[in-house]
Amino acid sequence: MPRTALVVDDSVTIRQMVSYTLKQAGFAVVEAVDGQDGLERLEGVRLNGAHVDLIVTDLNMPRLDGIGFIRQLRGRPASKFTPVLMLTTESQESKRQEGRAAGATAWIVKPFHPDRLLQVVGKVLP
Numbered sequence: 001m002p003r004t005a006l007v008v009d010d011s012v013t014i015r016q017m018v019s020y021t022l023k024q025a026g027f028a029v030v031e032a033v034d035g036q037d038g039l040e041r042l043e044g045v046r047l048n049g050a051h052v053d054l055i056v057t058d059l060n061m062p063r064l065d066g067i068g069f070i071r072q073l074r075g076r077p078a079s080k081f082t083p084v085l086m087l088t089t090e091s092q093e094s095k096r097q098e099g100r101a102a103g104a105t106a107w108i109v110k111p112f113h114p115d116r117l118l119q120v121v122g123k124v125l126p
């Protein structure tokens with residue numbers, strides 16, 4: 001059974017690029033348009049008896065941003081240790097620290113190279 005990734009980004013193009021990269025690496029992918037949608041889709045996956053092995057999320061999104069998404073995610077026992085990669089245009093150290101404090105596992109700055117994304121995935125998911 002393939003590992004499942006949740007890709008959360010309000011940009012259709014980025015979502016498609018990340019999803020394609022992960023699918024090529026053997027992942028099943030669920031897509032969400034913002035943090036709120038991500039939480040709802042995560043719950044849907046769990047209700048179907050599956051689980052998400054990896055989450056890739058943007059920072060700046062409507063309704064619920066990436067930091068708020070991670071905070072809510074980490075408050076759920078089943079998601080406490082799920083690796084979360086923050087994929088964003090933000091590169092300031094203060095934002096990175098905020099992401100780490102919320103529970104982000106890794107930080108990748110856009111634009112990203114697919115090989116770099118897979119390299120980081122390989123580090124957080126042995």
